[in-house]
Amino acid sequence: MKAPRIAGLIPAKGPLRPLALATLLSRIGNGLLMTVSVLYFTRIVGLSIAQVGLGLTIAGLFGLLSAVPLGHLADRRGPRTLFVILSLVVCCVSLLYLLVDTFWQFLAVAVVLTIFDRGAGAVRAALIAAVTQGAAGRVAARAYLRAITNIGIMAGAGIGALALHFDTATAYRSMFVLDAALSIVAAFVVLAVPKVAPQPKNEDGPVWIALRDRGYLAVAALNAGMSIHYAVLDVAIPLWVVDHTDAPRWTVALLLIVNTVVISLFQVRSSRGIADPASAARATRTAGLLLLASMVLFAGASGGGVVVAVGLLAAGALVQVIGELLQSSGSFLLGFDLAADEAQGQYQGVWNTSMSISTMVAPTVLALLPLGLGVPGWIILGVWFAIVGILFVPVVRWAAARKARPAAQLV
Known part of the structure; x- marks a missing residue:
């Protein structure tokens, strides 16, 4: 497999193309939620800023526990399929925010979502490493995907501004649904990336x-x-x-x-x-x-x-x-x-x-x-x-x- 060449706005034909499209779609969704989520939880659900901050902080602490084990699972089972599964789980869990009406419900959803989301990030990085070759290829791929990330978030923020304009529960909730829809499509786009074989287990050396x-x-x-x-x-x-x-x-x-x-x-x-x-x-x-x-x-x-x-x-x-x-x-x-x-x-x-x-x-x-x-x-x-x-x-x-x-x- 050739290392990905990046020229202009479209990457060379290969695994980076579906990864780029998936990144764009999912980051548009991220931009949507970055724009509206805090206002949704405070203005619509009725949580305080302090409760939202505390909930996200606790969820972040739990999220620290998932990246290494799920990354290890990617080595053993292959990162592509695992990333798709985790992405779909994240989509489903994120929709549970629409059912939240107490702090404890918010905290539970935030913890579960963060655990799977942080793990998916590690698996995604392992997938990039697997489908690119050499330091230059991997750096170029990550650089391109970061540029795409910024474009997607900027576009998502622009769409999210519409919800801020209407400032209704329906408008805010539609952003969560749109985010989930975009993320589901993005997850299936990743299936266009060639499947990566699991790494053989080293029976003699340490596991971690x-x-x-x-x-x-x-x-x-x-x-x-x-x-x-x-x-x-x-x-x-x-x-x-x-x-x-x-x-x-x-x-x-x-x-x-x-x-x-x-x-x-x-x-x-x-x-x-x-x-x-x-x-x-x-x-x-x-x-x-x-x-x-x-x-x-x-x-x-x-x-x-x-x-x-x-x-x-x-x-x-x-x-x-x-x-x-x-x-x-x-x-x-x-x-x-x-x-x-x-x-x-x-x-x-x-x-x-x-x-x-x-x-x-x-x-x-x-x-x-x-x-x-x-x-x-x-x-x-x-x-x-x-x-x-x-x-x-x-x-x-x-x-x-x-x-x-x-x-x-x-x-």
Whole structure:
């Protein structure tokens, strides 16, 4: 099988095409729910913001338990069919939200949904690893699918705005149904991907080799620390713009648009040249320094008038998204290339779990640092990104050297 070539907007003929279409359909559904779900649960179901937040946090904790076991199951049974099954389960469970009218019902559905959804993410990554070959092919595939993800979410948010306009229970619930319908179609589209044979079981070595691989765990931990930056535009910037700068409120939307458009246009291009762990580590080091610069620019926006604030915020968003492009491309390669090929599902479960932990802690970090301390907090956060980025080079070198050792020695 040839590694996928990406040219223009349509990938080369092969397994990446159905994966791309499935990704587009499912991410349109994700964009729908991102737009309406909180308002549905608060305005229609009658839950409080605190209850929604608590429920999603508890569900996230349970979700941490599923990625590695389900990724391991993908290794043993094959990732394609398992991913389709998990996707269909997620669709069915998500529709149960339409029957929720108490906090405990909401919590139960959220926990079950998150467990299967996080597991499906690990299995999907294992499927990508299985149907692509070589570091360059896998990085290019993940970069293309990330660009498609941003396009889909943006389109879904636009459709979800219609429900916000009508602001009725029927309008909100129709978005959940549409999301499920799109996701069901996406799951069956994945069946066009060639079936992947299960990996043979190693009777002599340990079962949970990913959890014993200290090098991989160390790189995953660094990646989680760096990935806190993904929440900056969603969590910190809206409150920073409104409460600490003279920039108009529409600046928040402008910065989000800049981020989404740049990723959609340049994610694939930014992945070129990242072909091995060493180049991925260097790209991540550069990303850390760029993120430091962007945090300084965001901090500076509090000290000027409207023009200065908007200019510094826009410059910060542009610098940040360049760092994001490099960091994400490096992450794509490291997550795949440092993993044992016979246990990609298990390793992708570890990688996805680390990303989930980052997503959970990021709001607290941002609340304590930039939103809590102001300008000094932005600087501390930027220095954190720079230090973590610099650490990638020696830690990745160590992890890559360990990869050549037998699995039984990865302790």
